Amino acid sequence: MSKKLTKRAEDYSKWYNELVVKADLAENSAVRGCMVIKPYGYAIWEKMQAELDRMFKETGHQNAYFPLFVPKSLFEAEEKNAEGFAKECAVVTHYRLQNDPDNPGKLRVDPEAKLEEELVVRPTSEAIIWNTYKGWIQSYRDLPLLINQWANVVRWEMRTRLFLRTAEFLWQEGHTAHATEAEAITEAELMNNVYSNFAENFMAIPVIKGLKTESERFAGAVETYCIEALMQDGKALQAGTSHFLGQNFAKAFDVKFTSKEGKQDYVWATSWGVSTRLMGALIMTHSDDHGLVLPPNLAPNQVVIVPIYKTDEQFDEVSEVANTIMSDLRARNISVKYDNRTTYRPGAKFAQHELQGVPLRIAIGPKDLENGTVELARRDTLTKEVVALDALTDVVEGLMTTIQDDLYKKAFDFRADHTTKVDTFEEFKDVLEKTGGFILAHWDGTNETEDKIKEITKATIRCIPEDSVEESGVCVFSGKPSNRRVLFAKAY
């Protein structure tokens, strides 16, 4: 397989698909719409998991695990939620296979092993979890209940793309229960802030925090908070959501608690999640025509060392220096790999590490040994410099921060360049067509207008930004009054 990628300017979508496969992140499987996450892609996901898990625990949450299956009768209990997910559910109807009498060596579903009640493979776990919480919550002393689950979920999407929309995906889902409405709202906001901190400070992806409109809300939620990121092709990507669920699930599953004062009331709820979709956001924020670009925080190997040599003796000498560099870098908690494979030439190694986005590459050859230097190459800027060996550890350590910050800044500037305030629908359509990106425009607050704009332009309201200022104006579409701009974009 050629390692050359299609250029982004040529065909962004093709570039993305090729990059995911060629950089060894993921690939399609034999199961329609389900992906295989390859070791290199999974190692990046593990870095995300570890940091998120730390942030969840730091904010008082504990992990638990709930069943993969949801009995149909529980699934349908919260009507809006059920309605929202019914059309994309994988359903288990039987629990046994048998030899197929018509096809020797083949199996068929055993018609006698039909389940009395069908089981839905969880598309999200509110139903099974709130049915469980009923047994866990009696008194205010049992609240708040702050739980997270790392799990796989299944949504039978018709058009799938690696990481962005797959039938099965990996995610975390937080599910919390509270004694008061105010506390639940605070929790939903807190977790949206955790997500935005994670995206910006860890993934180097700038995001806009805000509230979804009614039509874009999670099925069963009272409010949906979200973080929205802007991809290089000018389309938005929803990177995380946090829902204030009101008492909807508590009522559907009859979960009440006795307050300190002895009063009975339904419990208030939130849920919040991010998924392997973040891998897509990562790729489409930082990468280039040469392949993946990783912020140091997410790189399985932050530094790779490639030896240049002709003779065995040279290889030994270079390896000795490489080993010293490795232990110096590891002592500063920098992950480093020595690519001493003898089955590949330096050029092939350079190409692979570039494609896979290793932030820094160190090359050491016989000339370097003579001069007491190495060649240091930055993946994000594709620049090289010669660095004295005795300064190397400090330089590399400094670059870890510099690269992380530069990637954020670059993405931030890109977003600033591609965010446009428009005041007429002509302008709206023009900007959308010519530069894409985020559009800040007045909207009259109705579903009807939102739907019509979507129909005509394919742009949706990504969110009502948290930091939007009051400003009187008129809706770009209907001309009706509006008191704040909302964020429009075409989206993944």
Added chain:
Amino acid sequence: MSKKLTKRAEDYSKWYNELVVKADLAENSAVRGCMVIKPYGYAIWEKMQAELDRMFKETGHQNAYFPLFVPKSLFEAEEKNAEGFAKECAVVTHYRLQNDPDNPGKLRVDPEAKLEEELVVRPTSEAIIWNTYKGWIQSYRDLPLLINQWANVVRWEMRTRLFLRTAEFLWQEGHTAHATEAEAITEAELMNNVYSNFAENFMAIPVIKGLKTESERFAGAVETYCIEALMQDGKALQAGTSHFLGQNFAKAFDVKFTSKEGKQDYVWATSWGVSTRLMGALIMTHSDDHGLVLPPNLAPNQVVIVPIYKTDEQFDEVSEVANTIMSDLRARNISVKYDNRTTYRPGAKFAQHELQGVPLRIAIGPKDLENGTVELARRDTLTKEVVALDALTDVVEGLMTTIQDDLYKKAFDFRADHTTKVDTFEEFKDVLEKTGGFILAHWDGTNETEDKIKEITKATIRCIPEDSVEESGVCVFSGKPSNRRVLFAKAY
């Protein structure tokens, strides 16, 4: 719910079920045979995961993720494996629900959304993984391929018990590919050794390493290595297995590689796994009539501090000392929780931490403040001592090792006491009935004898121990010659 447990001597099985629920480890869910792993139980599982994951990576393995579903045609490709699991498969047949026209507000499976090919929910992942490996392996340069997956799997068991046998369980499954038979066998043995080290050094559970007999082998394996532990009621528990799969899956999925010499050959394989079943082994090795007993390595909180006070002023004074103790212990990497809940009395807290197996409890009251001491209670021995505050950190640190070692020793001695060499079938039945435990006996090597012994006594051959010595004798059942003893027991 009363926190009092049934005594082990009264009804071991009832004691186990009660302990799992009352210590907040897990509970049954609304889905037949599927459990909810509660936060406290899950925190223990996370400790196991972290250590195993570290050990896998140290031995060169990488994590990846493969689909939850296996298309029926792939599932049936390796015949023995398919035969072994066909009878306990959850099968997805449809991908959509719709409103039920006969029951307003209810959903039903959409008959028009029937899958062309049914999907089996993975009971184990050899099929989907080897179908994927076909695309990954062409040359000797692609080998060995050393991959592990953390995942949920489903086996539709008819009789289920929390942790020990559940329809859905969590596990890790390693799947490796090698150029030679010898290398694959070495890998299978290595991973069985990783499991035994983990069980003994981390979980404080002594295990017997060995090989399964043909009838107890994994479906599709050439050899199954295993570790077997002995529970307090004299029954064995298989705690982990590692399979040498020969070329069975490579042949079923046509996975060949080109050797250095340019020859084509099928790839050699292993797979190996441990699951949430280890939670059952943990409980039934160390716990007592008061509840869970945790080795320090597995305790979410290694130490708990309970304040004893009447006035607010006393509470403040005690808390100040508690905070100092906490930071001293944390500085030595000892996890400690200050149970300063005002909604529970000390007696209730003592009972809860005892039930949940916290290795050490520190109680501090006004008297202690005067004397510069605390009361230190060991969960494993139920002994208490008064310790001077300025010696406390050292004493606690020492006890972490002592308790871990003592628990292993206690379990080891129990096993020694309950392992019996027998030479006649009368003795065999007698020991099994009176003391239970492991029985070392000669066996003639035939399936027939193994089956008959099982039929009559319910005991199975747990393994042919790795360290069994050659010794001529006669089979306890058939009287035919035998050259080594094998390990029998009734088993979970």
